[in-house]
Amino acid sequence: MTAGSESTGNDTVLSSRILQHFYRDSVALMAIASVTEKEEGVVRVGAVMATPANLTILADSQMLPEGLDATPDDLVFVVRAEDEETAAKALDLAEAGLTAVQDGKALEDEKPGTIRETVVDAARDGLTPNLATVSIAGTYAPIVVEQSLRNGMHVFCFSDNVSIEDEVRLKTLAARDQLLVMGPDCGTAILDGIPLGFANVVSQGSVGMVAASGTGAQEVSRLLDLAGAGVSQLIGVGGRDLSEKVGGIMTGVALDFLEADDETTVIAVVSKPPSPAVAEKLLDRLGRIAATGKPVVACFLGLDDKDAEGTGVVVRGTLEGGAIAAARLAGHKLDITDISGSEPIRGKVLGLYTGGTLASEAKILLKRAGIDHEILDLGDDQYTAGRPHPMIEPQIRAERIMEASAEPGLGVILLDVVLGHGANSDPSTPVAQAVMKAREAARAEGRELRFVASVCGTKRDPQGLERQRSILKDAGIIVAETNASAVRYVVAATGAAAAEGEK
Amino acid sequence: MSIFNEGLQVVNVGLPLIVEGVPSGQVTQLDWRPPAFGDAEVARLALALDSPETDEANANAIGIVQRVRPQLTRVRPASEVVPGIADGRMLLHAGPPIEWERMCGPMRGALIGATLFENWAETPEEAESLLDSGQIKVEPCHHHGAVGPMAGVLAPSMPVFVVTDPSDGRFAFASLNEGLGKVLRFGAYDEEVISRLVWMRDILGPILDRTLQSFGSIDITSLIGQALSMGDEGHNRNVAATSLLTRRLAPTIAALEPSSDAIAVLNFLAGNDHFALNISMASAKLSMDAALGIDKSTLVTAMARNGVEFGLRVAGTGEQWFTTAVGPADGLFFPGYGPEDANPDLGDSAITETMGLGGFAMAASPAITQFVGGTPSDAIAATRSMRRITLGPHPAYPLPPMNFTGSPSGIDVLKVLDTGVLPLINTGIAHKTAGIGQIGAGIVTAPPEVFLSAARALAKARGIG
Numbered sequence: 019m020t021a022g023s024e025s026t027g028n029d030t031v032l033s034s035r036i037l038q039h040f041y042r043d044s045v046a047l048m049a050i051a052s053v054t055e056k057e058e059g060v061v062r063v064g065a066v067m068a069t070p071a072n073l074t075i076l077a078d079s080q081m082l083p084e085g086l087d088a089t090p091d092d093l094v095f096v097v098r099a100e101d102e103e104t105a106a107k108a109l110d111l112a113e114a115g116l117t118a119v120q121d122g123k124a125l126e127d128e129k130p131g132t133i134r135e136t137v138v139d140a141a142r143d144g145l146t147p148n149l150a151t152v153s154i155a156g157t158y159a160p161i162v163v164e165q166s167l168r169n170g171m172h173v174f175c176f177s178d179n180v181s182i183e184d185e186v187r188l189k190t191l192a193a194r195d196q197l198l199v200m201g202p203d204c205g206t207a208i209l210d211g212i213p214l215g216f217a218n219v220v221s222q223g224s225v226g227m228v229a230a231s232g233t234g235a236q237e238v239s240r241l242l243d244l245a246g247a248g249v250s251q252l253i254g255v256g257g258r259d260l261s262e263k264v265g266g267i268m269t270g271v272a273l274d275f276l277e278a279d280d281e282t283t284v285i286a287v288v289s290k291p292p293s294p295a296v297a298e299k300l301l302d303r304l305g306r307i308a309a310t311g312k313p314v315v316a317c318f319l320g321l322d323d324k325d326a327e328g329t330g331v332v333v334r335g336t337l338e339g340g341a342i343a344a345a346r347l348a349g350h351k352l353d354i355t356d357i358s359g360s361e362p363i364r365g366k367v368l369g370l371y372t373g374g375t376l377a378s379e380a381k382i383l384l385k386r387a388g389i390d391h392e393i394l395d396l397g398d399d400q401y402t403a404g405r406p407h408p409m410i411e412p413q414i415r416a417e418r419i420m421e422a423s424a425e426p427g428l429g430v431i432l433l434d435v436v437l438g439h440g441a442n443s444d445p446s447t448p449v450a451q452a453v454m455k456a457r458e459a460a461r462a463e464g465r466e467l468r469f470v471a472s473v474c475g476t477k478r479d480p481q482g483l484e485r486q487r488s489i490l491k492d493a494g495i496i497v498a499e500t501n502a503s504a505v506r507y508v509v510a511a512t513g514a515a516a517a518e519g520e521k
Numbered sequence: 522m523s524i525f526n527e528g529l530q531v532v533n534v535g536l537p538l539i540v541e542g543v544p545s546g547q548v549t550q551l552d553w554r555p556p557a558f559g560d561a562e563v564a565r566l567a568l569a570l571d572s573p574e575t576d577e578a579n580a581n582a583i584g585i586v587q588r589v590r591p592q593l594t595r596v597r598p599a600s601e602v603v604p605g606i607a608d609g610r611m612l613l614h615a616g617p618p619i620e621w622e623r624m625c626g627p628m629r630g631a632l633i634g635a636t637l638f639e640n641w642a643e644t645p646e647e648a649e650s651l652l653d654s655g656q657i658k659v660e661p662c663h664h665h666g667a668v669g670p671m672a673g674v675l676a677p678s679m680p681v682f683v684v685t686d687p688s689d690g691r692f693a694f695a696s697l698n699e700g701l702g703k704v705l706r707f708g709a710y711d712e713e714v715i716s717r718l719v720w721m722r723d724i725l726g727p728i729l730d731r732t733l734q735s736f737g738s739i740d741i742t743s744l745i746g747q748a749l750s751m752g753d754e755g756h757n758r759n760v761a762a763t764s765l766l767t768r769r770l771a772p773t774i775a776a777l778e779p780s781s782d783a784i785a786v787l788n789f790l791a792g793n794d795h796f797a798l799n800i801s802m803a804s805a806k807l808s809m810d811a812a813l814g815i816d817k818s819t820l821v822t823a824m825a826r827n828g829v830e831f832g833l834r835v836a837g838t839g840e841q842w843f844t845t846a847v848g849p850a851d852g853l854f855f856p857g858y859g860p861e862d863a864n865p866d867l868g869d870s871a872i873t874e875t876m877g878l879g880g881f882a883m884a885a886s887p888a889i890t891q892f893v894g895g896t897p898s899d900a901i902a903a904t905r906s907m908r909r910i911t912l913g914p915h916p917a918y919p920l921p922p923m924n925f926t927g928s929p930s931g932i933d934v935l936k937v938l939d940t941g942v943l944p945l946i947n948t949g950i951a952h953k954t955a956g957i958g959q960i961g962a963g964i965v966t967a968p969p970e971v972f973l974s975a976a977r978a979l980a981k982a983r984g985i986g
Contacts, residue, residue: 158564441947
């Protein structure tokens with residue numbers, strides 16, 4: 019590119035720019051000239067390929083700069099303007115006109131709804147996405163997660179089978195930019211009131227949650243909804259975040275968010291007990307947050323309940339306990355009414371759960387009560403064996419209920435029904451049908467089978483909490499308010515039977 | 522508090538179930554496919570390679586490539602200008618390196634023809650035994666700054682287009698296009714073929730050279746830029762560029778050479794729609810070689826086929842070839858021929874696609890859209906998909922149907938791996954038996970394997986993985 023300018027007698031300047039070996043059709047060049055000419059202070063613009071004929075035309079209109087060194091393959095811009103600065107600007111504008119179309123998105127006539135295949139495509143298309151939700155095979159998930167982080171997005175990673183090394187690397191990367199990596203193997207989050215993955219429709223409120231478990235987060239959040247406390251944010255971190263290797267990197271970032279949040283007045287951390295090395299650091303951090311006046315509940319499944327003396331952190335060992343404590347700190351009372359008048363239960367206690375953390379809670383409570391039990395998490399890989407999770411496809415559990423009914427020593431089956439986004443549209447019906455058949459089958463052998471369930475849901479869940487509870491009740495299932503309450507019923511009934519036996 | 526100050530905008534990669542609760546206006550569902558053609562290891566390497574340093578190297582590389590303005594200056598015997606070709610008995614061929622023994626029919630035929638043309642042998646049998654015995658060296662055109670379509674065979678006595686970049690004095694070369702029918706580049710070597718080559722050597726070449734010396738050099742970028750607005754795509758359709766070139770040179774030819782030879786030359790140009798192809802190829806070669814060896818760059822600098830293997834070169838790995846077996850093109854066949862007759866894909870002409878012409882400029886060429894589905898909108902879709910794997914539009918190659926956006930130019934290995942979109946290459950289809958000639962034309966996509974190998978090598982060179 020070469021440029022030149024010269025002053026002319028009549029108070030104007032003539033500036034030129036040559037783009038060597040640069041072809042544009044004359045119509046396109048005339049359009050550029052006409053647009054550039056409209057600029058203030060610009061008298062005249064020529065934009066031509068420097069052919070002899072075109073140079074003659076420039077000369078005829080006093081637009082040919084002296085000694086212009088251009089060949090017919092060169093593109094020439096000539097601007098006559100009031101001053102040098104205006105002329106230079108006009109030349110820039112004219113040159114930009116050559117490529118303006120290339121940048122103009124509107125002119126790409128990209129059809130709406132264009133399929134985008136990569137995170138980078140989506141980020142490039144001016145959508146400014148700020149969250150990537152990833153549920154592809156674990157082999158590829160780290161790649162997509164990293165691409166998303168590089169594009170400044172938070173990530174909700176439902177995919178599992180991601181190595182712990184990748185998890186540490188990606189979370190470290192994210193933490194550097196204060197981005198969230200929820201997961202891998204994260205089932206639940208509610209961000210700015212919007213549910214992701216498996217989440218109940220809970221009211222916006224004042225308890226901010228950090229959850230390393232899926233159904234644990236669901237049970238606590240829906241109970242906070244029931245209490246009227248509501249949830250400000252529910253940030254999932256994945257089941258391994260508080261392990262020694264990951265070291266709670268994402269729990270730390272999530273706490274940063276919640277600590278800074280004015281709408282969050284209480285913080286609840288829901289997890290199985292952290293590894294000892296992480297627990298110390300985490301409790302220290304939680305204690306410091308509590309000291310600032312934002313009370314903290316550490317709902318670490320299986321730990322002994324402990325109130326805030328000393329550390330400033332309320333520790334609860336069950337989901338129900340955690341929810342009650344958090345609600346109370348947020349100024350709401352949560353009363354769980356247990357079902358009374360339980361008939362004695364004889365025989366083995368079996369739990370057929372779809373929610374992993376609900377299963378854990380049941381185990382903990384039964385163990386504390388010293389009652390023999392077998393609690394299965396049917397969402398575990400060994401039971402799904404490639405089929406969809408039983409929260410999505412309840413048939414797996416219906417089959418299990420039928421199988422169990424043939425077990426001679428069985429007395430009671432504990433069940434959970436999880437509602438909300440992501441879950442089956444009518445999870446209770448297959449359970450109810452299976453229960454009725456199972457009861458019949460047992461009766462035919464002269465045995466009485468009992469069924470106790472709870473529904474993890476809210477009034478606003480798409481499946482309808484009351485409707486789902488009614489379906490269970492109509493099938494003769496005892497429906498408790500919470501999973502813990504259901505277990506207490508079983509404990510009481512089993513205990514009653516034991517007492518009877520002693521008579 | 523809001524975690525998403527400007528409101529949540531989700532990109533969903535995977536199950537729609539996960540975003541069931543998100544208002545539909547705030548979700549973009551990706552049509553996601555595993556990256557790197559399903560090779561998770563390479564996908565990771567590619568991600569690691571995708572760094573600011575790579576971006577910088579690529580911006581530098583594509584800038585250098587797009588600034589090259591190749592000039593057609595001379596037409597000289599290869600022996601005079603092509604480096605190394607006159608060292609002993611040597612013939613050049615298309616594509617990545619391949620031994621005589623493994624070559625496909627058309628390439629063997631072309632080498633036999635070139636041996637006869639050079640008078641190194643009296644009979645085809647004698648030529649074959651010379652080639653068998655290794656007394657004639659065979660090397661890729663690409664190793665000598667040259668390119669050739671189909672078999673791409675270049676012999677020392679053949680005239681070549683001399684293309685140069687005045688800013689740095691580099692050169693690139695290409696053979697002169699013989700036209701269609703029975704021609705050497707499809708492996709034919711009978712009397713008709715050899716005598717045409719002799720005429721090209723003795724008459725066409727010298728006349729064009731004198732013409733260029735008198736007329737001055739031709740700016741190829743402008744020539745092709747203009748041809749793109751006249752319906753060429755610079756690879757399979759060259760009628761506009763050939764016409765523009767002929768129109769420019771004809772008066773000089775007529776003035777300089779008032780003889781029957783001049784008439785024969787003009788007739789030859791008038792009858793060969795693809796004459797400008799080889800100029801387009803040499804121009805692309807000169808441009809792409811400007812990026813050869815740019816450290817850390819993942820820009821593709823050459824794609825070439827030898828009828829057995831497809832070869833890829835990448836800026837950051839210099840002169841190394843990444844190769845894999847190549848299949849025949851999917852295309853339209855002349856009456857009487859079908860896919861069973863087709864030779865695996867052949868020729869250096871994919872250098873035009875490497876540059877951003879041919880299949881990449883499909884939108885410019887409504888006349889040949891049958892190759893990509895039949896309608897101009899299919900052609901536009903083809904060009905648009907090539908944008909996803911290229912570093913940027915070529916400013917000197919605006920495509921009218923794309924609102925004059927430059928043709929997508931500069932294939933990025935990482936983008937190919939990320940999107941799974943493979944470069945589209947327009948190509949002629951040769952009969953697998955030497956000498957029968959062109960039996961069709963169509964589209965091929967570059968094979969995924971070469972991009973996987975390139976990523977592995979690029980990563981290794983940077984100590985990644």
